[in-house]
Amino acid sequence: MTQESAYAVVQDYHRAWTSGDVDRAMTRVADDITCRAPGADLTGKAAYRAFIAGFAPALTGLADIASFADGDRVALFYYPETAATTTAPAAECFTVRDGKIAESVLIFDRLSFGPPAEA
């Protein structure tokens, strides 16, 4: 049993996408991931990838606040720095199953990251 810890899986995922490597990040994500994001419930890796890939290019930096792990659950709090703000925090609560991220609850305040966009 050499499976990585849930914390290691999530940290690698997080480092990958926040450095712009969405492909590598997605190797850490289960095909049937479900994600509750602000204003959107995402189901499946394709939808999740599109969401992350849409935000990643806007990231200009990152500042950690705190991280937590408890069994198969991992939480990250951080500041995603963008042209709009460097002081609006985000939180993610991940559930890892079979070495992949299977569930995510992603929380940030859309208003703090700019005016609401029309799809």
Place this chain on the structure above:
Amino acid sequence: MTQESAYAVVQDYHRAWTSGDVDRAMTRVADDITCRAPGADLTGKAAYRAFIAGFAPALTGLADIASFADGDRVALFYYPETAATTTAPAAECFTVRDGKIAESVLIFDRLSFGPPAEA
């Protein structure tokens, strides 16, 4: 040394305000608390109390997602249920010092809890 754990302090705080007992909740909060909330940086217990007391009456229920503790830091993820939504999560990352909540980062998506309000 019988000081309560940071986790116990935060859980009691959380149970108190989410059941409408803002007075009891505030016994868990340091006088010089700082809180980063969506769209507002709060400093001091009076400002923090006003913020929490403004939201507490809107709460119609609560569903837990996960909680974490790591030393003096505690994280809560939950659904604050209101007339506007029961599916918009909130996250809080607390720092406890000397048995009181000294720092809080509070994250939720204002748009999910209703249209932006004018102050």
